[in-house]
Amino acid sequence: MPVVSMTVNGKAVSADVDPRTLLVQYLRENLRLTGTHVGCDTSQCGACVVHVNGAAIKSCTALAVALEGANVTTIEGLAQGGKLHPMQEAFRENHGLQCGFCTPGMIMSAVDIVNRKGNKLEEKLIREELEGNICRCTGYHNIVKAISAGAEAMGG
Amino acid sequence: MYPFTYHQPENARKAATVAGKLEDAKFLAGGMTLLPTMKQRLASPANLVDLAKCDDLRGIEVAARSVTIGAMTRHVDVANSKELQEAIPALADLAGMIGDPAVRNRGTIGGSLANNDPAADYPAAALALGATIVTNKRKIEAEQYFTGLFETALEDGEVITKVVFPIPAKAGYEKFRNPASRYAIVGVFVAKKGSEVRVAVTGAGSSGVFRATKIEAALTAKFSSKSLEGVKMPAEGLNSDIHADAEYRAHLITVMAKRATDKAK
Amino acid sequence: MSMSGIGAPVRRKEDFRFITGKGHYTDDINRPGQAHAVFLRSPHAHATINRIDASAALKMPGVLAVFTGDDLAADKVGGLICGWMIHSKDGSPMKAGAHPALAQGKVRYVGDHVAVVIADTYAQAREAAEKIVVDYTVLPAVTDMNAAVKPGAPVVHDVASDNTVYNWHLGDKAATDAAFAKAKHVTKLDIVNNRLVPNAMEPRAAVGDYDFGADSFTLYTTSQNPHVARLVLSAFIGIAPEHKLRVIAPDVGGGFGSKIFIYAEETVCVWASKKVGRPVKWTADRTEAFLADAHGRDHITHAELALDDKGKILGLRVNTKANLGAYLSTFSSSVPTYLYAPLLSGQYDIPAIYAEVDGIYTTTAPVDAYRGAGRPEATFVVERLMEVAAREIGVDPAQFRKKNFVTKFPHQTPVIMCYDAGDYNASLEKALEMADYKNVGKRKRESAKKGLLRGVGISAYIEACGIAPSAAVGSLGAGVGLWESAEVRVNPIGTVEILTGSHSHGQGHETTFAQLVSSRLGVPIDNVSIVHGDTDKVQMGMGTYGSRSGAVGMSAIVKALDKIEAKAKKVAAYVLEASDADIEFKDGKFSVKGTDKSVDFPSVALQAYIAHKFNGQDLEPGLKESAFWDPTNFTFPAGVHICELEIDPQTGVTRIDRWTAVDDFGEIINPMIVEGQVHGGIAQGIGQALCEGAVYNKDGQLLTASYMDYTMPRADDVPSYNVGMTQTRCPSNPLGIKGCGEAGAIAAPPAVVNALTDALGHENVPMPATPHAVWRAAQSTIAKQAAE
Numbered sequence A: 001m002p003v004v005s006m007t008v009n010g011k012a013v014s015a016d017v018d019p020r021t022l023l024v025q026y027l028r029e030n031l032r033l034t035g036t037h038v039g040c041d042t043s044q045c046g047a048c049v050v051h052v053n054g055a056a057i058k059s060c061t062a063l064a065v066a067l068e069g070a071n072v073t074t075i076e077g078l079a080q081g082g083k084l085h086p087m088q089e090a091f092r093e094n095h096g097l098q099c100g101f102c103t104p105g106m107i108m109s110a111v112d113i114v115n116r117k118g119n120k121l122e123e124k125l126i127r128e129e130l131e132g133n134i135c136r137c138t139g140y141h142n143i144v145k146a147i148s149a150g151a152e153a154m155g156g
Numbered sequence B: 001m002y003p004f005t006y007h008q009p010e011n012a013r014k015a016a017t018v019a020g021k022l023e024d025a026k027f028l029a030g031g032m033t034l035l036p037t038m039k040q041r042l043a044s045p046a047n048l049v050d051l052a053k054c055d056d057l058r059g060i061e062v063a064a065r066s067v068t069i070g071a072m073t074r075h076v077d078v079a080n081s082k083e084l085q086e087a088i089p090a091l092a093d094l095a096g097m098i099g100d101p102a103v104r105n106r107g108t109i110g111g112s113l114a115n116n117d118p119a120a121d122y123p124a125a126a127l128a129l130g131a132t133i134v135t136n137k138r139k140i141e142a143e144q145y146f147t148g149l150f151e152t153a154l155e156d157g158e159v160i161t162k163v164v165f166p167i168p169a170k171a172g173y174e175k176f177r178n179p180a181s182r183y184a185i186v187g188v189f190v191a192k193k194g195s196e197v198r199v200a201v202t203g204a205g206s207s208g209v210f211r212a213t214k215i216e217a218a219l220t221a222k223f224s225s226k227s228l229e230g231v232k233m234p235a236e237g238l239n240s241d242i243h244a245d246a247e248y249r250a251h252l253i254t255v256m257a258k259r260a261t262d263k264a265k
Numbered sequence C: 001m002s003m004s005g006i007g008a009p010v011r012r013k014e015d016f017r018f019i020t021g022k023g024h025y026t027d028d029i030n031r032p033g034q035a036h037a038v039f040l041r042s043p044h045a046h047a048t049i050n051r052i053d054a055s056a057a058l059k060m061p062g063v064l065a066v067f068t069g070d071d072l073a074a075d076k077v078g079g080l081i082c083g084w085m086i087h088s089k090d091g092s093p094m095k096a097g098a099h100p101a102l103a104q105g106k107v108r109y110v111g112d113h114v115a116v117v118i119a120d121t122y123a124q125a126r127e128a129a130e131k132i133v134v135d136y137t138v139l140p141a142v143t144d145m146n147a148a149v150k151p152g153a154p155v156v157h158d159v160a161s162d163n164t165v166y167n168w169h170l171g172d173k174a175a176t177d178a179a180f181a182k183a184k185h186v187t188k189l190d191i192v193n194n195r196l197v198p199n200a201m202e203p204r205a206a207v208g209d210y211d212f213g214a215d216s217f218t219l220y221t222t223s224q225n226p227h228v229a230r231l232v233l234s235a236f237i238g239i240a241p242e243h244k245l246r247v248i249a250p251d252v253g254g255g256f257g258s259k260i261f262i263y264a265e266e267t268v269c270v271w272a273s274k275k276v277g278r279p280v281k282w283t284a285d286r287t288e289a290f291l292a293d294a295h296g297r298d299h300i301t302h303a304e305l306a307l308d309d310k311g312k313i314l315g316l317r318v319n320t321k322a323n324l325g326a327y328l329s330t331f332s333s334s335v336p337t338y339l340y341a342p343l344l345s346g347q348y349d350i351p352a353i354y355a356e357v358d359g360i361y362t363t364t365a366p367v368d369a370y371r372g373a374g375r376p377e378a379t380f381v382v383e384r385l386m387e388v389a390a391r392e393i394g395v396d397p398a399q400f401r402k403k404n405f406v407t408k409f410p411h412q413t414p415v416i417m418c419y420d421a422g423d424y425n426a427s428l429e430k431a432l433e434m435a436d437y438k439n440v441g442k443r444k445r446e447s448a449k450k451g452l453l454r455g456v457g458i459s460a461y462i463e464a465c466g467i468a469p470s471a472a473v474g475s476l477g478a479g480v481g482l483w484e485s486a487e488v489r490v491n492p493i494g495t496v497e498i499l500t501g502s503h504s505h506g507q508g509h510e511t512t513f514a515q516l517v518s519s520r521l522g523v524p525i526d527n528v529s530i531v532h533g534d535t536d537k538v539q540m541g542m543g544t545y546g547s548r549s550g551a552v553g554m555s556a557i558v559k560a561l562d563k564i565e566a567k568a569k570k571v572a573a574y575v576l577e578a579s580d581a582d583i584e585f586k587d588g589k590f591s592v593k594g595t596d597k598s599v600d601f602p603s604v605a606l607q608a609y610i611a612h613k614f615n616g617q618d619l620e621p622g623l624k625e626s627a628f629w630d631p632t633n634f635t636f637p638a639g640v641h642i643c644e645l646e647i648d649p650q651t652g653v654t655r656i657d658r659w660t661a662v663d664d665f666g667e668i669i670n671p672m673i674v675e676g677q678v679h680g681g682i683a684q685g686i687g688q689a690l691c692e693g694a695v696y697n698k699d700g701q702l703l704t705a706s707y708m709d710y711t712m713p714r715a716d717d718v719p720s721y722n723v724g725m726t727q728t729r730c731p732s733n734p735l736g737i738k739g740c741g742e743a744g745a746i747a748a749p750p751a752v753v754n755a756l757t758d759a760l761g762h763e764n765v766p767m768p769a770t771p772h773a774v775w776r777a778a779q780s781t782i783a784k785q786a787a788e
C-alpha cells in the first residue's frame, strides 16, 4: 500500500493507504477528521467540500494517492488560533444551519466563493455559486444571508 | 471500488507508453466522471494512469486563427482565461456553465471529450467550431471524433493531448439544464465563420451530439434569432426520458438556438 | 423579555460544534474492533427466493458471516411492526403482511433486504455481497395503485389478496350526501399527490455493539426517537429486554420523518453484533437511502366540494387511494387516515365531510410519514378545491376563503378535531398586505409584456400538531401513548441539566429548551445543558416528529420546573427562616414577601444538596424532579402562504418571484429558529410542487435513485421568503405553543400549484410541475391567448 503524505490543516500527515482510498476517507478514517461529510454517491451534494491547494473540491471524488504533497484545509482547520473564521461566525449569527450535516461543505464552499468573487456578493450570484451544495433543512434563505454577511466580514 | 494499480507518469508520452503496456488501463484526468463510476462499481480498470502530473497537457494558447487547449486544462481555467474570453467568449462561457464550482476545479476538457457524455457541454463546442482533437497518435476532426453515446474514435491507450479550436467570427452557447443533474437536456452551440454557420446540439440526440442542419440553413440565410421564428426541429432521433420527451427537446433546440444566437459574440 | 429568555432570537448553542466540524453523527462513531455490514438488496420488485448460496461469499477475505432471513427466524427475531391499527369500514382489522428484517422466501420491492454480509472492512463486505448467488423466480411487479386493486393483479401479500390493507372512512356519509343534494355548485377535482423521498442529508447509519460481560446491547443510530426504537426492538422484535438494550441517537443530520421508523438495517446490526462477537457498523449510501428509506405522500384523490348559492361551503367528499408500498412501515397506516382526513376541514366551517381512504400495497418502497405526514396531503386537497371553486364561481379566492373561515372557537369539525384557538382572518389580511396582493394585476401585465405568465396562489393551511392526548390516539388505534417526559436536574452549584424525551435533529432544542429554563430559573443559558437521545440517560420519551417537541416536550419541562420551583421554595424557606407560603420566586431570586431577605437560585441549589439547614425527615435533600406531560388536545397552528411566480412559456421554467408566509404558531420561544423551520418547510414544499418526484417504471425499478435524476431543490430554485407572524395562544399547554416544524411543507405545495394554474389559466398541471410539465401545460394557454 502506498504511503500518502500531505499537509492537512497546516500539519504534515502521512498514512499507508489502499490506492482506492478517497480523500474523504483519508480524512475521516485515517485522520479522524470527521467534520467532512458524505451525503451522496454522485458527487452532487457538496457535504464533502474541502480546499486543496486553495481551491474547493469534492473530497468524495478525489483519490488520496493523487494528492500526495497537497495542502488540504478542512472545516476543522478554518478557525485560527482558537478564533472562528468570519464565515463560521456568519453561519452562526444568521442561523445558516439546522442539522449541521451540510454545514462544513457549505462553509468551505462559501469561503471559496468569497476567494473567487470578492466580498460584495449579490444574492443571485450566491445562489448560483451554491449549485454544488445541497441543504435539506434551511431552505437556503439563511445560508445565503450568512454567506453575504460572511463575505463582508472576510473583507475586514 | 474494485482494486487497481495507480500510476502517475510525468508527461504525456510516458502516460501513453504506460497505458499501452498495461492490461485494462484507464486514464484519470479530473476524475469527475471516472471516480463516481468506479465508486458505483460500473467501471473497474485494473490500472489507473493519472495524468495530473503531465504538465505538458495543460494550458491555453491563443494564435491568430485558432485556440489550442491542453487536454488537462480544467474547466475553471478555460472559463477564466482572459485570452480565451477575447478570442472565443462562447467557449469560456460554456466552461463556466459546466457542473458546479468544485466540479469545474477538477474536471478537464480532455476528460469531457474522451468521455463524450451525450449530455456534456464541450462536445457541442467542438462540433460547432470544427475543432481538431489531437492525440498522442494523430489528429481527429470533430466530425469524425464523436461516434455515439459515450463512444469516440479514440483507441485503447490513446491519449488526448490537446484540442484546437478555430476562432469563429461569432459564437454563442445556451444550455437548458436538467433540473436534477444540471447537465444539458439541450445545449446549442452556434458558430459563424465567414459565410458558414454551424450549429451543434448536445443533450438531445439519441446518438449523441449532432449538427442541426435546419437551423444552420436558417441562420446562414441571416444570422439572427428572428430567422429561427417558426423553425421546428423534428423530434425523431431525439431522446425521451423522465425529464424531457423528444418533442420537448425538439422545441427546446430552437429556443436555445435563438438564445445562443442572441448571445453570440 | 431578557436577552436569552423566551421570545429572544438567541443564537444557537449547538452551532459551535457543527460549524467547527466537531459534531458527532452516527457515522463518526467507531467502536474498537468493529466490523462492517453490507446488505444484499433485491434487484427485482417482486420475486420468490428459491435459494441463497453464500458459500463463495463466505470464502472471501475478511468475511465474518453472511446472514439471511432464516438466521433471524432461527434466533426468533421478530418482524418489523406497524404501530397503528386501522380498522376498515366493516370493522375488520387492517391486513398487515409479515415484514421480516431480512426477506423470507420473497422480495417485494427493489432494495428489499435479502442478506447481510459482515466483514472486517466495508470494501470486503461489499465485494463478498456480489458473490452471493440468489436464485429468484421473478414475479410481475405492480407499482400503480389503480392496477394493484384490479382483479388478477399480482398479490404483494397473501393476507391481502386484493392488495388493499384497509378501506377506511371518516365522517358522516348520509349528511354529506344530503349536503351535496342541495348544492348549487359542485367543484370536482382529481388530484395526484406525488411520491417523495425524504432525503435528510445525513444517510441512515447504525452501529450495534454487544457487551458479553454485561450481556447487553448498545445501538448507535440515526433516530428521531431512540426510546421508541428501543421499545420496538425489545418488546416486538425481541432483540433484548429494554434494560439490556441501550439506544443512542447522537447528532442526527435531519430526519423529516424518515428517521422515526424502525428499519431492517438497524435491527440486523444490533442483532448481528452478538452473533459475530464484534461491533457491527452500517452506513447507507445515497442510493440505498433512495431505495430503502420510507418514502412519503403518494396519494390519488378524487374530491368534491359542495357550495350553496351564496358561496358558502355545504360539504366535502373525498376519496383517496394511498400507496403504502410493499410493507407497512412503523406508522404508515396512520398517515393517510388519522393524520389526513381529520384535517380535511381546513380553516373552514364545513358542516359535512365524508372521506374514504384505501391503503394499497404495491411492489415499491414502504411509504410512511414525511414532513407533515398526511396534513400536507389534506391541505393540498382542501386548498386546491378552494382555489378552483372560487375561480369557478367567479369570486376572488381570498374573499371566498374569508367567507368560509371558522371564526368562533372552540370549533368542532365533523372530522374529530376541535379547533381551540385561531384568527384566520388576521393571518390572511396580513399576508395579503405583505404580498402586495392588490397590485398583482399590474405585475401580471408587466410580465406579459416580457412574454411571461405571472400567477399568484394562496394557501390557507391548518395542521394538527402534538399528536395527543394519549387516550384519544389510543382510541384511534395508536400503539403507544403520545405524551412526553422531562427531568430537571439542578446541580449543587446551580447549573441545570434537562433530560428530555424529545430529540433534536436540527430543531435547536439545546437552545430553545435552555431559553425556557433560563427564563424560569433565572440562570444563564450557558449554565443549562440539554440531554437527549440516549435511553440510558433519559428514562422514556416519544421523540420528535409532528412538531411536538415545543408543545409537548417543553410542556413536560414546564411541569418538572413547577416541581423544582415548589421544592426550591421549601429549601429557601428554611434558608430564609420563613414559611414557604411567604416565599416568592422571581428573576432567579427567592425572597420573603414584604421583606428584603432573599437568596439566589444557585445558593438554594447548594443548600438543597448540603442539607444543613433542614432536617432530612422534613424535606428530602437534593433538587431533581421529573414529569410526564400528556396534553389535553392537539395544537392547531395555521396560517396563510402566498406564492407569486412567473412562467417562461417558451421553456416551461417557473421562477418564484415572491413568497409570503404568515403563520400563527402561538407563543414563540425563539423567533430566529421558528423562521428557520418555516424556511426549510417551504423549500421542501416548493420541492414537492416543482422538482421532486419518485418515479418507478412498470417493472418496479426506481428511476430516480440518485441526485442525477431526483431533483432536490437547490439554492437557485427557491426565493428568499418573507415571513410574518400572527399570534393566538394555544390553550392546551402551559406555554401556549402550537408548533412550527411542518407548516411550510404543508402550506407550500398548494400555494405553488394555485399560482401556476392562475398563471396558466387552467387547472391541468401535475406535481412536480417540472419545466417539461409546465411547458406542456402552457401550450394550451398559448393557443388560447393566440386565439383571443
Ligand SMILES: Cc1cc2nc3c(=O)[nH]c(=O)nc-3n(C[C@H](O)[C@H](O)[C@H](O)COP(=O)(O)OP(=O)(O)OC[C@H]3O[C@@H](n4cnc5c(N)ncnc54)[C@H](O)[C@@H]3O)c2cc1C
Residues within 6 Å of the ligand: A042, A043, A044, B026, B027, B028, B029, B030, B031, B032, B033, B034, B035, B051, B071, B072, B097, B098, B099, B100, B103, B106, B107, B108, B109, B110, B111, B112, B114, B115, B117, B119, B120, B121, B122, B154, B158, B159, B160, B161, B181, B182, B183, B184
Ligand atoms: C456533479 C457533476 C456535475 C457535472 N455537470 C456537468 C455539466 O453540466 N456538463 C458537462 O459537460 N459535464 C458535467 N460534469 C462532468 C465533468 O465535466 C467532468 O469533468 C467530465 O465529464 C470528465 O472530465 P474529467 O477530467 O473529470 O475526466 P475523468 O473523469 O478523469 O475521465 C473521464 C473519462 O475520460 C478518459 N480520459 C480522461 N482524460 C483523457 C485524455 N486526456 N485522453 C484520453 N482519455 C481521457 C478517462 O479515462 C475516463 O474514461 C459534471 C460532473 C459532476 C460530478
Ligand code: FES
Residues within 6 Å of the ligand: A037, A038, A039, A040, A041, A042, A043, A044, A045, A046, A047, A048, A049, A058, A059, A060, A061
Ligand atoms: S459526498 Fe461529495 S458531493 Fe456528495
Ligand code: FES
Residues within 6 Å of the ligand: A096, A097, A098, A099, A100, A101, A102, A103, A134, A135, A136, A137, A138, C201, C253, C254, C506
Ligand atoms: S442544515 Fe441540515 S442539511 Fe443543511
